[in-house]
Amino acid sequence: MTATPTPRVTIKDVAARAGVSKGAVSLAFNHKPGLSEATRDRIFLAARELGWSPSLTARTLAGSRVDVVGLAVCRPARALGLEPWYMEFVSGVESVLAEHSSSLLLRLVRNMDEEVGVQEAWWRGRQIGGSILVDFHADDPRVAMTERLGMPV
Template sequence: MTATPTPRVTIKDVAARAGVSKGAVSLAFNRKPGLSEATRDRIFRAARELGWAPSPTARTLAGSRVDVVGLAVCRPARLLGLEPFYMEFISGVESVLVERSCSLLLRLVRSPEEEVGLMESWWRGRQIGGSILVDFRAGDPRPAVAERLGLPAVAVGHPSLTGGLTSVWTDDATAVTEAVRYLAALGHRRIARVGGAAALGHTSIRTTAFDEAVRGLEPAARAWQVATDFSGDAGARATRSLLAAGRGERPTAIVYDNDIMAVAGLSVAAEMGLRVPDDVSLLAWDDSQLCRLTHPTLSAMSHDVHGFGAEVARTLFGLITGGGPGSHPVPTPVLTPRGSTAPP
């Protein structure tokens, strides 16, 4: 991209107008001591009159802060568009960034390797001051890379997955347990779960928790679990195969790992002539607006995704400004019963 001949106003112009040196202007704008109130005022007035603001680029180069945080997301584009989660997460992150006049550098990547490379080049090129890492897998390479680079990074995921990185996480295990208990309390004994991508760490946490929760029930409950790719199509396929069995054989309740798959499940049930919730109960996850737009409405494990994103951003700032590492749980998803769940 080529430059355009826009007449730029720089720190030098401001300094000249205020009758001081560049250095003084810099001191003023960084709220550092060593200037009299009068001079400070004069500088700010001059800046205001000229409509000047320090150039982030020059600031970065000069070795101070970098007002950008990175976020790479590694999921197929088509799925992302549908996952209400991400946009809402991003908007939560943004809400905090804006207060600090920071920006979000977003990139969709196709593989974890690409993401690692991107982080490295972003960081080494001083493009970002810190990064948000999502979708952890077992043996994820990113904690080691962040460590090696000294890149301030906040991991979204359970501490057991994020290898010592500062993390922000929801207690998926407890949430899954709660979901199962709720269905069990309604009287369900054959409970299935349509999970997300098997490779993702939080999926396996949920899988394990589901297994245990169901095993702990009396009278002996039976569990089915299916892994998908989070897409509606996969959710539909999984539901279809779960419900294909005969009346006394198939599950009477299904828990989904996101909203889209639950919506798909709802439509599969209808297509198979099964009534929800009379013949089968469905329970969604995340609880975007979508859950209230179906008929029947979808019961869901709800989540303040926006707040989640905000907390992640706040944690990242804490880290960047010298805070120590830590583990930040955010509230466990909470059950919101609606029309898609009932006794079997």
């Protein structure tokens, strides 16, 4: 006997449960003005009850912001695990991003040229909405690259 798959909950389902439009659900989840606190609370309650959350992929395809922050670190993986400062730093970044329903894209690179290439590829591929830069030095090539691309850092 084959089980019938459970249909995926959509923004339309949340809107129907909360008695609002799909646009109102979008306003609530994008933290935009235009809704009363009571309506916003009703929308969030409906979403929790249905187990729904916005699709990051759909938001990206719709042209909304990308809720991923990039961090490329020029360190060998083994050394990174031995440096308590970096472990605390990454943990702190993750905590703050989680509070804002955002994620961290972390990449360990071998040198500054590789980091510049990775950051630029992430940005052009819309994988990140901005980046965190660490370990600055004089004439840092990442500064020119982020300015040229208009990438938030």
